[in-house]
Amino acid sequence: MSLPLVAIVGRPNVGKSTLLNRLAGERRAIVEDVPGTTRDRIYADVTYDDREFTVVDTGGLEVSPGTSLARQVKAQVEMAIAEADAIVFMVDVREGLTAGDEEVAALLRRSGKPLLLAANKAETRRRAEDAVEFYRLGMGEPATLSAYHGRGVGDLLDRLMALLPQPFLQEGPEAAESPMMGVAIVGRPNVGKSMLLNTIVGQERALVTEMPGTTRDALDTPCLFQEQPVLLIDTAGLRRRGHITPGVERYSVLRAMRAIGRADVAVLVTEAPAGLTAQDLHIAGFVHEAYKGIVVAVNKWDLVEEKDTATYTAYIRGKLKFMPYAPVVFTSALHGSGVEEVLEAAHTVYQERLKQPPSDHLQKVVEEAFTSHRPPTHRGRSLRVFSTAQVRVNPPTFMFRVNDPRLLHFSYERYLENRLRQAFGFRGTPLRLLFRSRGRK
Numbered sequence: 001m002s003l004p005l006v007a008i009v010g011r012p013n014v015g016k017s018t019l020l021n022r023l024a025g026e027r028r029a030i031v032e033d034v035p036g037t038t039r040d041r042i043y044a045d046v047t048y049d050d051r052e053f054t055v056v057d058t059g060g061l062e063v064s065p066g067t068s069l070a071r072q073v074k075a076q077v078e079m080a081i082a083e084a085d086a087i088v089f090m091v092d093v094r095e096g097l098t099a100g101d102e103e104v105a106a107l108l109r110r111s112g113k114p115l116l117l118a119a120n121k122a123e124t125r126r127r128a129e130d131a132v133e134f135y136r137l138g139m140g141e142p143a144t145l146s147a148y149h150g151r152g153v154g155d156l157l158d159r160l161m162a163l164l165p166q167p168f169l170q171e172g173p174e175a176a177e178s179p180m181m182g183v184a185i186v187g188r189p190n191v192g193k194s195m196l197l198n199t200i201v202g203q204e205r206a207l208v209t210e211m212p213g214t215t216r217d218a219l220d221t222p223c224l225f226q227e228q229p230v231l232l233i234d235t236a237g238l239r240r241r242g243h244i245t246p247g248v249e250r251y252s253v254l255r256a257m258r259a260i261g262r263a264d265v266a267v268l269v270t271e272a273p274a275g276l277t278a279q280d281l282h283i284a285g286f287v288h289e290a291y292k293g294i295v296v297a298v299n300k301w302d303l304v305e306e307k308d309t310a311t312y313t314a315y316i317r318g319k320l321k322f323m324p325y326a327p328v329v330f331t332s333a334l335h336g337s338g339v340e341e342v343l344e345a346a347h348t349v350y351q352e353r354l355k356q357p358p359s360d361h362l363q364k365v366v367e368e369a370f371t372s373h374r375p376p377t378h379r380g381r382s383l384r385v386f387s388t389a390q391v392r393v394n395p396p397t398f399m400f401r402v403n404d405p406r407l408l409h410f411s412y413e414r415y416l417e418n419r420l421r422q423a424f425g426f427r428g429t430p431l432r433l434l435f436r437s438r439g440r441k
């Protein structure tokens with residue numbers, strides 16, 4: 001299922017990350033778990049007015065490492081132009097119009113993409129009036145907002161919705177139970193993604209030409225795996241032969257994110273000789289933030305002398321602390337080994353995502369969780385739960401009706417998630433836990 005992609009671009013410090021966090025609403029504490037990084041989230045699925053879209057803060061993507069700031073911004077903008085359905089160009093009314101803004105605007109205007117100019121840090125009426133100077137960018141009326149205080153964000157979203165492709169409704173069982181499992185193969189360059197893909201497609205020769213009831217991109221490859229239809233997503237970039245120029249690779253981050261957004265399960269391909277790098281962790285972070293299923297494929301296993309899978313799995317668990325649920329599979333795309341296990345694992349994860357435990361069992365598990373470990377009190381009050389329901393599958397989504405969602409502590413949320421996993425499994429997939437006040441819709 002493809003969500004429209006909105007990219008926020010703009011110079012550093014204009015407030016892109018602040019806006020993204022505000023749009024994301026619920027915060028997920030992934031940051032603290034990713035070793036060596038203190039990044040903010042840069043990717044979120046947003047629901048507004050029954051529409052859904054994915055938003056990306058391009059400022060959080062280091063597109064061309066080691067280059068000047070100006071070139072970074074330019075690379076981010078080019079990437080957004082290549083991949084996004086709409087672009088929010090953010091400027092800072094307190095700083096006023098800068099030469100850098102003009103350069104970005106020139107690139108954007110030429111792109112032909114739907115654009116929205118967002119003039120941030122407009123806390124006061126006076127500041128909002130200052131935004132008139134941005135008319136000079138030739139991008140129409142700036143939407144004035146204060147991302148930090150939340151002012152003007154609704155208006156910005158209204159204007160943004162008008163720019164996006166058709167209205168979108170993704171709720172309900174039909175959308176959730178898409179007939180075909182969508183798999184995105186992702187990972188940094190040179191880990192062996194193309195080779196893995198070619199092996200899969202080669203092995204599962206039975207290429208399905210037409211699948212009824214699905215719309216898909218031309219870049220997707222449907223195939224059959226053990227009689228089950230599988231849609232390999234955005235394979236265009238993978239099927240290439242030989243070398244790819246750095247210029248093209250540079251734009252592939254957003255493309256991979258987009259493929260992840262459309263997938264049910266992401267296969268994160270890593271390579272054993274190099275181990276897990278920061279980039280691998282970032283991609284894993286996107287998958288987690290997008291609530292997609294994951295399979296970690298440790299490729300080039302043939303190059304490892306002592307093939308101790310238990311130790312290597314422990315190493316991966318240590319690195320990917322925020323996704324202890326991820327299955328790990330060892331592959332050699334070169335020799336074709338382990339490739340079947342990848343699809344098998346992906347299929348299992350997909351089934352887990354579609355799982356719906358009986359509601360009375362769910363209630364019981366949650367009740368027991370609360371009895372055996374009471375939520376901590378905060379100023380004399382503590383979290384109480386009135387009811388729990390699974391409101392969606394793929395990803396498994398649970399709605400807890402509580403006395404006051406503000407009383408929920410992150411560690412308690414994690415505890416509840418663990419209890420759900422102990423009772424029901426959900427291997428390989430993030431769970432989405434929603435906490436709402438009783439009576440609120």
Ligand code: GDP
Pocket residue numbers: 010011012013014015016017018019059120121122123145146147148149
């Ligand atoms: P980014 O580099 O574009 O992602 O910018 P950030 O979101 O990190 O924000 C840069 C700084 O501007 C931070 O100190 C924010 O708190 C601040 N900031 C963001 N939005 C606003 C706003 O609406 N008003 C004001 N006054 N400050 C803001």
Ligand code: GDP
Pocket residue numbers: 187188189190191192193194195196238299300301302303331332333334335
């Ligand atoms: P991609 O950039 O992730 O798509 O990686 P490629 O599929 O293009 O592979 C990059 C390089 O790694 C190529 O030279 C492959 O021959 C090599 N390679 C891929 N998989 C394996 C593997 O399992 N074992 C070994 N030894 N080499 C591999």
